[in-house]
Amino acid sequence: MTLYVIGVGPGDPSLxxxxxLEVLRDSKVVTGWGSVIERFSSYIQGKQVIRLNYKEEEKQLNEIMKLAKNENVAFLNHGDPAVSDFQLLNKLKKLCMDNRVELVIIPGVSSIIRALHIIGKDLSEIVFLTFHVRGEINYDEIKKFLNTGRGILINPEPYPDGVKRIALKLKEYGCNFITLTIMEKLTYQDEKVYNFNVDEIITRDLKFSDLTIVYIPPCSFS
Amino acid sequence: MTLYVIGVGPGDPSLxxxxxLEVLRDSKVVTGWGSVIERFSSYIQGKQVIRLNYKEEEKQLNEIMKLAKNENVAFLNHGDPAVSDFQLLNKLKKLCMDNRVELVIIPGVSSIIRALHIIGKDLSEIVFLTFHVRGEINYDEIKKFLNTGRGILINPEPYPDGVKRIALKLKEYGCNFITLTIMEKLTYQDEKVYNFNVDEIITRDLKFSDLTIVYIPPCSFS
Structure with missing residues (x-):
């Protein structure tokens, strides 16, 4: 059968x-991280639900593969998997190949798209970076694109001080005068947008949700 | 009332x-370029429909503004407006402000998202460029990002030889050995994906649809 990875959008379930939604309704098994499953609780009654958690991930993914041999499985993915979930996607691709399960990706609205609407920019005016990954973070990627004339849209590390860590790097590069746009929980009912300059973020020790996207405007330095 | 700019996705109307879809159903007036309106013909019966065309654009947009003062208007936009329709979006923003019409953007799936699924890349591994704009095209933008280690996803100029024009530039930069992935009409029923190297595109004088996205892999040059 088929594992459908469904990009469900950035927050608002109607996105x-x-x-x-059709594939979700037609699948007998539904999986995904708890917070994403939660958003679609009204559509999953009567289905077998596997709420992923980091500790049991490997075991759970194998269980999903077993089920997917006999049933269609809907894997609900925040935003779109090609934007910030490539590590998981690559794992799923390999597992599906090993288990001879078909993998189909249904594209979704990315939170990056919503962020572009808020800052009034086009995708061709920015570069996207993600630090919302497992493994070592290479902060110098920021520097590489800071003075290309493009702004940077970035997922900080998913910790309360993730934005501050970026601000500290920007100060190090001499870009402490620029103002960042910090977008929390995009398209959720409690979506928030802030503007703070780099020094403010550091001195006020500002903390943000783990569902945050930051816009860094271009900064020329030598 | 409100002008809703709805990102309707890259091709398949179920995206x-x-x-x-709810906003489209609730709007009495529907507008957009003809090819986009066409895709949603089953949802627009009984509505007032304004099919935009380039020659009459200014007059038509003013007509839409007049209607939007009394009715909700749904503006159907291919993909998402923040990805490749910022020129039109900026025009709409100004018109709405001048006419005191509320503007709401409903995010959509971009064809860039689908292209990433096909090439198996994450948004953080590419840079997006668009030549699908009015006005002068700056081909040197390609060069700027070619050896940053990122691939480039690009909308060529909307002419049959748009891809060839890119290939000619790549040859000029000494990148004639790389293979481009050319994706036509993404998520349409006649979606096609090709791989050709730069020299092939030039010598075979290859022509493509105006709904084409090209992936250029990284190319180091001095």
Missing amino acids: ITVKG | ITVKG
Whole structure:
């Protein structure tokens, strides 16, 4: 059978695509991280639900593969998997190949798209970076794109001080005068947008949600 | 009343969001370029429809503004407006402000998202460029990002030889050995994906649809 990875959008459940919702309705098994599953609770009654958690991930993914041999499985993915979940996607691709399960990705609205609407920019005016990954973070990626004339949209590390860690690096590069746009929980009912300059973030020790996207405007330095 | 700019997705009409479809159903007036309106013909019966065309654009946009003072208007936009329609979006923002019409953007799935699924890359591994704009095209933008270690996803100029024009530039930069992935009509029923190297595109004088996205892999040059 088929494992459908459905990009369900950035937060507001009505931003799932019509196609994604149809596949979700037709699947007997639904999986995903708890917070994403939660958003679609009204559509998953009567289905077998596997709420992923980091500690049991490997075991759970194997269980999903076993189920996917006999049933269609809907894997609900925050935003779109090609934007900030490539590590998981690569794991799923390999598992599906090993288990001869078909993998179909249904594209979704990315929170990056919503962020672009808020800052009034086009995707061709920014570069996207993600620090929302497992493994070592290379902060110098920021420096590489800071003076290309493009702004940077970035997922900070998913900790309360993730934005501050970026601000500290920007100060190190001599970009402490620029103002960052910090977007929390995009399209959720409690979506928030802030503007703070780098020094403010550091001195006020500002903390943010782990669902945060930051816009860094271009900064020329030598 | 409100002008809703709805990102309707890259081609397959079922990739519109549930929210976008609800707003479309509730709007008495629907507008957009003809090819986009066409995709949603089953949802627009009984509505007033304004099919935009380049020659009459200014007059038509003013007409839409007049209507939007009394009715909600749904503006159907290919993909998402923040990805490749910022020129039109900026025009709409100004018109709405001048006419005191509320503007709401409903995010959509971008064809860039689908292209990333096909090439198996994450948004953080590419830079997006668009030549699908009015006005002068700066081909040197390609060069700027070619050896940053990132691939480039690019909308060529909307002419049959748009891809060839890119290939000619790549040859000029000494990148004639790389293979481009050319993606036509993404998520449409006649979606096609090709791999050609730069020299092949030039010598075979290859032509493509105006709904094409090209992936250029990283190319180091001095």
